[in-house]
Amino acid sequence: MKEIAIEELKLGECLSKDIYNDLGNIILAQGTELHAKHLEYFRNHGINFVYVEEQISHNQTADISRVITSSKYRELNSGYAIVLESFKRMYYQVQNKDFQFDMKTIEEDIKPLVDILLSDNDILGSMRLLSFKESYHFTHAVNVSMFGAMLGKWLGLDKQTIYTIATAGLLHDIGKTQVPQEILFKTDRLSLAELDLVRSHAKLGYELLKENAAIPRDVLAAILFHHERSDGSGYPSGLKEEQTPFIARIIGVVDVFDAITSDRIYKKGVSSFRAFNILKDESFRGLDPTISDVFMSNIASFFINNRVKLNDGRVGEVVYVNKFALNRPLIKIKDSFIDLSSDYTLDIEEVLTHQH
Known part of the structure; x- marks a missing residue:
C-alpha cells in the first residue's frame, strides 16, 4: 500500500485503508474503487492524501467490488456519515449566524445516500443497519431526509424532485438552531410560552435561509410549512391541505413517523407498527391521507x-x-x-x- 496525493489518483484505484470522519465513523471503506465523485468529495472536504493498493489484478478488483457491493452496511454507513457531518457543520454555522455555508456540497453529499436508498425499498431494514450515537436533532434531520426520499420514490416522483425532498428533509428543522437549548432538551412538559418558542422554528428556519439563493424555493416552502395540517390546525399559518405545498406535506408525514419511532432523551421510540396507529390518527386530523397511506402501505409490505x-x-x-x-x-x-x-x-x- 502507498500514500498518494489526491491530484495523482487514477480512477479505478482501490483504497487500501478505511477513511474516517471526525466522528470516528467510516466514510469510505478499504477496497472501495475510486470514481470521480470520490475525488470531488476529497477536494471539497480537504482530504489531500489517501492510501491505495500499489498493484491489484483484475480478478482481485472484481472480488473487492463484489464484497463492497454486498456490504450494504458499509456503503450506507459511509453515505449517512457524510451527510450527518455536512449537516452538523451547517447547523453550527447557522446557529452562529454564519450563512456562508456551501449548499452545493451539502446537496452533492445527499445524492449518493439517496441513490443507495432508492436501490432497495426496504428502508426500515436499511435504518436498522445504522449505528450512530449522535444527538437526536442531527440524526432526525438525516432520517427525515432518507424517509422523504423513499416516499418520493413510492409516489412516483422524478429523481430531481426526490433529491429536492431529501434536501428539504435535512433542513426542515434548521430553525431550531435559534431555539434555546434548555427548551429543546427539556424533559418536563413545556409551558405554553415554551411551546410557542419551539413552534416558531418553522418560521425562524425560513427567515434564516430565505436570502440564500442556492436553496431551492421548494425547500424553503417545506421548511416553513411542514407543520401545517389539512384541517387548518397546524402552524405557522393555519393552511389547509390544498394550500400547503406538496413537498411540505411529504415532509410532514415522514417527520411525524421518525419523531415517534426515534429514542429521545425523555422517551423511548414506539415500534413502527404502533407508529401506524398514530399516523392514521394524524391523517384524520391533518396529515395528507393519500401521502400517509402510500407511506404506510409501502413500509408495511416489508414487515x-x-x-x-x-x-x-x-x-x-x-x-x-x-x-x-x-x-x-x-x-x-x-x-x-x-x-x-x-x-x-x-x-x-x-x-x-x-x-x-
Whole structure:
C-alpha cells in the first residue's frame, strides 16, 4: 500500500485503508474503487492524501467490488456519515449566524445516500443497519431526509424532485438552531410560552435561509410549512391541505413517523407498527391521507418475514399484512397463528430482525 496525493489518483484505484470522519465513523471503506465523485468529495472536504493498493489484478478488483457491493452496511454507513457531518457543520454555522455555508456540497453529499436508498425499498431494514450515537436533532434531520426520499420514490416522483425532498428533509428543522437549548432538551412538559418558542422554528428556519439563493424555493416552502395540517390546525399559518405545498406535506408525514419511532432523551421510540396507529390518527386530523397511506402501505409490505416481539413477551414472525389494518398483521408463533386485527389485547412491542 502507498500514500498518494489526491491530484495523482487514477480512477479505478482501490483504497487500501478505511477513511474516517471526525466522528470516528467510516466514510469510505478499504477496497472501495475510486470514481470521480470520490475525488470531488476529497477536494471539497480537504482530504489531500489517501492510501491505495500499489498493484491489484483484475480478478482481485472484481472480488473487492463484489464484497463492497454486498456490504450494504458499509456503503450506507459511509453515505449517512457524510451527510450527518455536512449537516452538523451547517447547523453550527447557522446557529452562529454564519450563512456562508456551501449548499452545493451539502446537496452533492445527499445524492449518493439517496441513490443507495432508492436501490432497495426496504428502508426500515436499511435504518436498522445504522449505528450512530449522535444527538437526536442531527440524526432526525438525516432520517427525515432518507424517509422523504423513499416516499418520493413510492409516489412516483422524478429523481430531481426526490433529491429536492431529501434536501428539504435535512433542513426542515434548521430553525431550531435559534431555539434555546434548555427548551429543546427539556424533559418536563413545556409551558405554553415554551411551546410557542419551539413552534416558531418553522418560521425562524425560513427567515434564516430565505436570502440564500442556492436553496431551492421548494425547500424553503417545506421548511416553513411542514407543520401545517389539512384541517387548518397546524402552524405557522393555519393552511389547509390544498394550500400547503406538496413537498411540505411529504415532509410532514415522514417527520411525524421518525419523531415517534426515534429514542429521545425523555422517551423511548414506539415500534413502527404502533407508529401506524398514530399516523392514521394524524391523517384524520391533518396529515395528507393519500401521502400517509402510500407511506404506510409501502413500509408495511416489508414487515413480512420480520420477527416481532408482542406485548405479552412472545416472539413470532409476520406472515401477512392486512392492507385494511396495516398495524395489525397475522403473526406465526411456532405452529399457531395470531391475527392481531381481531385480537386487540395483543400488540407489537418491537420489530427484531429481518429474515432474508
